[in-house]
Amino acid sequence: MLLLENTGKELLRAQGVRLPRGHLVKDDVEFRSAIVRFDGPVVLKAQILSGARGKNGGILFARNHDEASRAFLSLFESTVNGHVVKEILIEERLEILAERYMGVLVDSGDVWLLIGRDGGVDVEEASQRDPDSIVRIPIDFLRGIPSAEVFASCERLGLTEPQRFVNMAERLWKAFRAADATTAEINPVAELADGSLAALDSRVVVDDSALFRHPEHAQKQTCTNDGSLSPPLENLKELGGGKVLYAGIGGGIGLTIADWIADEGQNVAALLDIDDLILHHRTREGTLALLDRLDNDESLRVAFLNITTCGYDLAIVANDVFAALAARPRDRAKPVVFHFHGKGEDESRRLFDASGMRNFENLKSAITEVVSIASREAGK
Incomplete structure (x- = not known):
């Protein structure tokens, strides 16, 4: 269960994290x-x-x-x-000198601490743009935060006064454990003029199997949504022209990839930030709508699904995507190119292998394939 920001911040406050x-x-x-x-x-x-x-x-x-x-x-x-x-x-509104990222998450049964040089942005976008801007540190569940390794990693990232980040990581870890969480993120972590750190936003996901220990969370979530669902392609951004349909996490990285594809000689007709659909367990519905647009628009040749994530489980996302692919009419199905990497990658790789579909190892090779398909004549 994803918690509201305010609820997540209450958990952080209880462990001594400074908040606005x-x-x-x-x-x-x-x-x-x-x-x-x-x-x-x-x-x-x-x-x-x-x-x-x-x-x-x-x-x-x-x-x-x-x-x-x-x-x-x-x-x-x-x-x-x-x-x-x-x-x-x-x-x-605090006076901020710099914004960083910090998160604790479960990935394929292991627990990791992530620290990012750049906060206030989509961490998936940042990791694609500059892989060296984020460090991943394994956490032993019994021993907790490896302080010396965190200190050294912060120094490598160029963060001043690394002990501040060690202290915040220890508090975030305590909040993660107290909540029975699978994900606990602070984005951004704000560096303030007085030398302290503050959590400007929180994202905490509680393990559904542990909710019986936290009935207060379910009660707090009930009054925030009227239950209505927006159309799955409501956030589809039309760019005009082009033969490529793009979907991925983060609108910014989508525009960057659209520029990359344009530099290679083809254009993206429309792009979809799929983050909200994944968050609300609507991946299958959104993928079906995207495929329907692809298969029924004569000007389109190929769809590119680019999911690089530290927070979502790729195996779950891939399962939902494959379910949508299986449900589409085969007689007019057009090609789909995949670039899925991040949390749960080992399991998702097995799913790709079982399905017979290729998951491209890097963006360059995936985009090369997208451009190649888009460049073919219709029907070939």
């Missing part, structure tokens, strides 16, 4: 009572079970009370990523 001063409000009366407690700039954040809130109008900034009031009226009960906003977290 904030108040959760559920109506205009609570908003008016809360906003007078802030003297300076604030940020208003929709509490919904969805990623990419900042890209889709779910996070608003205000310099004063008047701007905050207008932002609240704009955000409250609006729809963001298919979710009606019923709760808003108001937080002080």
